Amino acid sequence: MFLPARPASLHPTRWLLLAAVLAATPALAKKAPAALAPMQQAQQLVVVTTSGWDDTQGRLQTYVRQGKDWKPAGDAFAVAIGKSGSAWGEGLFPAQKAGPQKREGDGRSPAGIYGIGEAFGYAPSVSTKLKYQQMQASNWCIDVPNSPFYNQIVDEKDVGALGVEGVSEHMRLDLHNDGDVRYRQGFVIQHNASATPGRGSCIFAHLWRTPGEATAGCTAMAPANMEALQAWLDPKKQPLFVLLPKTEYIRLQHAWSLPLLTAGTLR
Numbered sequence: 157m158f159l160p161a162r163p164a165s166l167h168p169t170r171w172l173l174l175a176a177v178l179a180a181t182p183a184l185a186k187k188a189p190a191a192l193a194p195m196q197q198a199q200q201l202v203v204v205t206t207s208g209w210d211d212t213q214g215r216l217q218t219y220v221r222q223g224k225d226w227k228p229a230g231d232a233f234a235v236a237i238g239k240s241g242s243a244w245g246e247g248l249f250p251a252q253k254a255g256p257q258k259r260e261g262d263g264r265s266p267a268g269i270y271g272i273g274e275a276f277g278y279a280p281s282v283s284t285k286l287k288y289q290q291m292q293a294s295n296w297c298i299d300v301p302n303s304p305f306y307n308q309i310v311d312e313k314d315v316g317a318l319g320v321e322g323v324s325e326h327m328r329l330d331l332h333n334d335g336d337v338r339y340r341q342g343f344v345i346q347h348n349a350s351a352t353p354g355r356g357s358c359i360f361a362h363l364w365r366t367p368g369e370a371t372a373g374c375t376a377m378a379p380a381n382m383e384a385l386q387a388w389l390d391p392k393k394q395p396l397f398v399l400l401p402k403t404e405y406i407r408l409q410h411a412w413s414l415p416l417l418t419a420g421t422l423r
Contacts, residue, residue, distance in 0.1 A: 194271070194396065195269070197394050199395070200394070200396070202216065202397045203219060203414070204400075205405055205417065206399075207402060209241050209256055212238065212240075214234075215233070216375070226416070234367070235377045236371060236375070236377075238370060238371055239263045239372065240262060242266070242399060242400075244257050244267050245267060245356060246258070246266070246268075246352060247268030258355060259354060260354050266347040266348075266359055270398075272397050273287075274289055274344055275287065275288045275343040275344075276290075282383075285389065285391060285392070286389055292327075295309060295310070297310075297323075298319075298320070299325045307349075307356075307358065309358075338365055344360055358374075364377060402417070
């Protein structure tokens with residue numbers, strides 16, 4: 157790389173340091189996380205923050221992009237997450253080394269940044285721009301790590317009884333669990349999209365049965381908040397889902413191009 161002559165007023169050592177920084181800049185740019193691209197393209201964010209790794213309660217705040225900045229969209233509200241808290245999952249950014257790591261059946265919600273997939277529920281249709289699928293009695297989400305359908309919602313009519321053998325995740329909980337409302341309305345959080353065995357499966361945003369009831373690893377909320385959230389989400393705006401303990405959020409805020417936390421998300 158061409159460098160101009162050293163100005164007489166600049167000490168040689170300082171000039172060498174400046175040259176090294178300039179020379180390294182292209183290489184550093186190439187190493188920028190691939191997730192920055194979807195973060196830069198996203199126009200909507202759903203952000204959940206908790207007090208710490210083992211906390212089962214959080215606050216959800218939505219944001220919209222205005223120019224280069226993120227602005228809050230609506231008020232923050234309470235959500236419940238995994239019964240064991242949260243842990244680094246398989247998302248757009250690689251899982252961090254410091255902190256718990258998400259595993260199948262650990263009761264932790266995956267921390268990180270994720271795409272938002274299709275909506276689902278019991279009704280034939282709901283008010284949302286997301287792709288929507290009405291769940292049937294034959295729909296399951298595969299939580300068996302060695303299954304070829306791991307981390308997928310399938311129809312037993314398509315994959316057969318062997319395809320859902322050992323699976324515990326019914327998608328019509330109301331029919332299998334005495335009127336359970338949790339999956340009456342929800343959407344997919346695209347954790348572990350590569351379906352790495354054992355890294356966790358079937359992560360959703362869904363309704364809670366009772367306020368504040370912790371989940372097996374999903375994010376749960378009140379019906380009115382879910383209805384408003386689904387109506388607000390627009391796949392054309394490439395929305396993303398963020399879940400982080402506050403200390404990790406603050407630490408990664410600049411590197412991951414995250415919004416400033418609002419007063420409503422600080423507990």
